[in-house]
Amino acid sequence: MTEPEVPLPGGVANRGLVVRVGDTVRRPLRSTSPAAHALLRHLEDVGFVGAPRFLGVDERGREVLSYVPGSTVLPPYPAWALTDEALVSVAELLRSYHSAVAGFDPSPYPWPTSPPAAFRGELVGHNDLNLDNVVFRDGRAVALIDFDLAGPGSRVWDVACAARLWAPVRPDATIRDARRGRGLRRLRLFLDAYGADDGDRRLLPAALQQNQEWFCTLIARYAAAGHQGFLEYSRSDLRMQADAYRAWLAEAGPALAAALRS
Structure with missing residues (x-):
């Protein structure tokens, strides 16, 4: 019987x-899918269990991945996903991913749009550490999913992306859950749990700003092409434009600097 x-x-x-x-996930193929598939095969080869396995292509031309059991974080965000313990587990998972991917050679493959030159070339980053791209079991992050934007990046770029969204590093007025008023404290907690060194911490303000700008550009491109999901997101009252985020980072400079100290 067909499932x-x-x-x-x-x-x-x-x-x-x-x-x-069943125990598989079917997703649309992309022009850069071969690169993501090579990455997933590498992660399997080195024994990294925090990502799905690439299983092939089905009769409808969709990529077939192993299903990772657990829960992703979707609005309205559940209380367990906003705890410090959950945040620490995301940082630890990201560090494990970076260790696993360190030996992977990305040069034979075409990748999606890469991060800015200053933040690429160290390793292949996940590059899209949104809350719904992390799988949890028993309140702990256990796997990363959705490698559509994976490509040559850096540790600090992924750290900035994850911290910006999970801490979150943004104005309190745009935070409408239990993390409000705690973003910068949680940023420090994330960096400590990841094991960010002094060099990463010095680069983080620029990485945060450019990560926000990078995603704004991606969203605008998809919205201009008529993609319904990105059109809806671009109109959200919670979305910050790049210039507004830059201004907020400058205003928050002293508090941000304190949070970045190791």
Whole structure:
């Protein structure tokens, strides 16, 4: 008997197109899929268990990945996902991913749009550490999913992306959950749990700003192409434009500097 296709929630670019079939996940192929598949094979080869396995392509031309059991973080965010313990586990998972990917050679493959030159070339980053791209079990982060934007990047770029979204590093007026008023304290907690060195911490303000700008550019590009999910996101009252984020970072400079001290 053919197993049913169960739509999986979350995501923007592939919203409504990702389904679970038994113990597998089926997703649309992209022009850069071969690169992501090579990355997933490398992670499997080195024994990294915090990512799905690439299993092939189905009869409908979709990539087939192993299903990672657990929960992703979707609005309205559950209380367990906003705890310091959950945040620490995300930092630890990211560090484990960076250790696992360190020996992977990205040069034979075409990748999606890369981070700015100052933040690429060290390793292949995940580059999209949104809350719904991390799988949890028993309140702890256990796997990264959705490697569509993975490509040559750096540790500090991924750290900036994750901290910006998970701490979160943004004005309190745009935080409407239990993390409000705690973003910079949680940033320091994330950096300590990841094991960020002094060099990473010095680079982080610039990485935060450019990460915000990078995603604003991606969102604008997809929205201009008529992508419904990105059109909706671009109109959200919680979304910050790059210039507004830059101004806030400058205003928050002293407090941010204190949070970055090791």
